[in-house]
Amino acid sequence: MEIVIVTGAAGGMGQAIVKTLVDAGFYVAGIDLAEQSSFSHPNFHYEQGNVLDEEKVNVFVGQWERIGGVVNALGVAQSATPIEEVSMDFWNKVMDVNVKSLFIMTKAVVPKMKQAKKGAILNIASISAVRPRPGLQAYIASKGAAESFSRAMAIELAPFQIRVNTIHPGPADTQMLGQFAAEGADVEEAKQQIFVQSVPLGRLIAPEDIAHSVRFLLSEEASAITGATLHVDGGRGL
Template sequence: CDVSDDSSVKEMADRVHEMFGGVDIVVNNAGIHAAGRFMDIEPETYSRLYEVNVVGIVRISQAFLPGMLERGRGSVVNIASTAGLFESPGQAPYNASKHGAVGLTRCMALELAATGVTCNAICPGFVDTPMLDGFADLVGAESEELRAQLAQRTPMGRILDPSEIADLAVYLGSDESSGMTGQTMAISNGMRMS
């Protein structure tokens, strides 16, 4: 599903509703990355990242929230990034979009608080995904070399496995977390501590 395309989202949501009759948990996990110096990046790049990383959350959530609201329960989990919690040089478009995802999560949580639907954000640090390989290509580094360098930047000295983010998303979608809403949960091997 292309979260930047209304018809693609509608088609996917229609299929899901037809197959399952609705959903109780939505995990907004689509994301793209771009890096470079602020003055060197075209405004179109900022728009593209915002369209996927923020407006994509809006499209998917609006497609599935009506059913949750009707049932009086549900959970929206937005995958943001530690980049949404602090700033990094050379990361302006990505950081700005992830700050937007964090802010959107809090606004959604506030508006949905009395409905039985929770909304939280997971803010991962460095995760072993194809996006990390793309970042290596972007900065002209070998993937394994970049992974080693990034692991050294975390207090725990490692890169996250995607299953760790998935486990947290499952928890945030469960009844055990029903009292949590509007939270940004950093999972970053100690890179970001509250």
């Protein structure tokens, strides 16, 4: 059985991606730090696990003979903070979760994809990589690295018919969005005054908006697309 792996599968965006893929007929294996996922389906296998643990990831990936796709939806946010107040520990945490995890998971699945001569890898980055906001320097750097890593892997893996693409979500209506507000700020007010007003289409991005784009990029309809970055941002990147 060919499966699609989704990291960060218990989060708001991750769960929307899992549900959309299952509804489209994919068999999905999810992994996250949360003990369990609130989504349940016969075609969805969930495991608790830290994707920064290379041994755990190798065991998780090793359960399946064929891996058709990977969606790296795991991510950590940053509250708006001046650079002089950002600790080295926090910088390293953001880089580990948002970048190192992509390396570990990609390294684990590529041998199986090479053997099959097919596969699709999607890395969820952020429109902030091209339209920065002040005070998010660690997060923005990590998402820029995620996009560059995707492009590097796209050219390296193209001879094996493995496609690698990036999605840049705009401000998404998930629990993570409030974490970008400055410490002590009114989260709901920040959502309206900062994030909604920054989107030309005038609304936050729904997790399902991202999930539908993931489904397309994993499908055969996108078989000629690799090394691309899709902005699902309501025009925020303009």
